[in-house]
Amino acid sequence: MTATVPPATTLPDHIALAEQWSTHNYHPLPVVVAEAQGAWVTDVRGRRYLDFLAGYSALNFGHRHPALVAAAVDQLGKLTLTSRAFHHDQFGLFCRELAELTGTDLVLTMNTGAEAVESAIKVARKWAYEVKGVPADTAEVIVVGGNFHGRTTTIVSFSTDPTARDGFGPFTPGFRVVPYGDTAALQAAITDRTAAVLVEPIQGEAGVVVPPPDYLPAVRRLCDANDVLLIADEIQSGLARTGTLFALDHEGVRADLYTLGKALGGGILPVSAVVGRRDVLGVLRPGEHGSTFGGNPLACAVGRAVVRLLATGEFQERSTTLGAHLHGRLGDLVGHGVTRVHGRGLWAGVELTDRTGRAASEALMARGVLCKETHGTTLRMAPPLVVTEAEIDHGIDTLAQVIA
Numbered sequence: 276m277t278a279t280v281p282p283a284t285t286l287p288d289h290i291a292l293a294e295q296w297s298t299h300n301y302h303p304l305p306v307v308v309a310e311a312q313g314a315w316v317t318d319v320r321g322r323r324y325l326d327f328l329a330g331y332s333a334l335n336f337g338h339r340h341p342a343l344v345a346a347a348v349d350q351l352g353k354l355t356l357t358s359r360a361f362h363h364d365q366f367g368l369f370c371r372e373l374a375e376l377t378g379t380d381l382v383l384t385m386n387t388g389a390e391a392v393e394s395a396i397k398v399a400r401k402w403a404y405e406v407k408g409v410p411a412d413t414a415e416v417i418v419v420g421g422n423f424h425g426r427t428t429t430i431v432s433f434s435t436d437p438t439a440r441d442g443f444g445p446f447t448p449g450f451r452v453v454p455y456g457d458t459a460a461l462q463a464a465i466t467d468r469t470a471a472v473l474v475e476p477i478q479g480e481a482g483v484v485v486p487p488p489d490y491l492p493a494v495r496r497l498c499d500a501n502d503v504l505l506i507a508d509e510i511q512s513g514l515a516r517t518g519t520l521f522a523l524d525h526e527g528v529r530a531d532l533y534t535l536g537k538a539l540g541g542g543i544l545p546v547s548a549v550v551g552r553r554d555v556l557g558v559l560r561p562g563e564h565g566s567t568f569g570g571n572p573l574a575c576a577v578g579r580a581v582v583r584l585l586a587t588g589e590f591q592e593r594s595t596t597l598g599a600h601l602h603g604r605l606g607d608l609v610g611h612g613v614t615r616v617h618g619r620g621l622w623a624g625v626e627l628t629d630r631t632g633r634a635a636s637e638a639l640m641a642r643g644v645l646c647k648e649t650h651g652t653t654l655r656m657a658p659p660l661v662v663t664e665a666e667i668d669h670g671i672d673t674l675a676q677v678i679a
């Protein structure tokens with residue numbers, strides 16, 4: 276990739292344009308990316324960076340994976356949108372292939388992660404009324420502290436992050452928050468009106484937080500004992516990020532509903548879904564839920580190519596082996612600028628001893644490695660699963676320099 280770089284004076288100031296013309300709901304690192312391939316991105320001046328964030332796991336297969344780009348280009352030449360008013364020749368195949376990959380019965384297609392979570396909440400409420408027999412409009416969904424499930428008004432209603440929530444009320448009722456990892460608190464919060472427990476098996480946004488080993492199996496047992504659905508939000512943790520298809524697989528636990536997004540679109544376009552049990556997703560009837568773009572031909576064609584990549588097991592395997600290497604290297608930094616490391620597979624929350632995640636991200640960027648803080652002193656690392664061992668070493672060597 277040899278980009279011809281115009282002299283600096285003729286380059287538009289993209290950062291100034293964004294500052295002037297876009298809402299300030301993000302605080303990006305001052306890098307302007309123009310091209311990317313695999314684990315590497317190139318900025319407008321031709322400088323290359325190792326991508327250690329992978330679009331928060333939306334780029335699990337790296338930038339522009341050839342099989343995914345080929346599927347998209349092929350579909351662009353045929354059909355891109357029908358709306359769900361008509362059938363198309365990618366939809367049923369995508370749903371069958373995704374259901375088979377995930378070992379589930381039914382697929383509800385949406386676009387963004389937040390929509391998948393909203394959809395799962397709607398389905399759980401309807402299931403509670405129609406199947407469980409909860410009195411109308413009284414169903415509750417239990418969520419956990421530190422959660423991140425998206426940015427819609429309903430979802431921020433049960434966020435425990437003041438920045439996500441303050442100023443956006445009035446909030447949607449019907450949610451109860453209990454501490455993450457606390458089985459007793461969960462048990463105490465369950466009532467006859469509880470429809471579901473919604474949980475991230477590993478909390479990404481909170482800092483790649485892994486719960487205590489017995490927690491998720493205990494959540495499953497409590498759900499079973501009380502006729503409550505377990506909804507696993509695997510939008511960031513799923514699709515090979517932790518070495519298995521779902522992060523929940525490590526615990527030998529199955530959810531009733533899974534929300535999927537991010538990597539399901541192969542880093543090309545937004546594709547999300549709720550997958551799960553027939554007797555739960557089956558409560559939806561025509562007209563009760565939908566999306567103009569959900570399950571569109573282009574999304575389904577790319578989603579099918581993603582499913583094919585995941586079916587090989589190659590990416591799960593890479594995440595397991597390379598993840599062990601990543602965590603080994605990070606472990607060696609504990610006591611040398613790193614206080615603690617958590618996470619699983621090619622996914623790590625790195626707690627820094629004496630600098631903020633933001634300061635470290637900026638210093639890493641200056642040395643050609645891109646990653647991002649979650650909150651405060653935690654740095655999130657989620658390289659694309661196509662990264663090599665040598666590239667991981669390069670990333671960690673660079674981190675070691677930055678925090679030395």
Ligand SMILES: *Cc1c(COP(=O)(O)O)cnc(C)c1O
Binds near residue numbers: 511
């Ligand atoms: C990113 C994310 C979402 C929201 O997805 P969007 O596509 O940004 O709406 C929901 N849940 C989890 C766990 C996520 O990481």
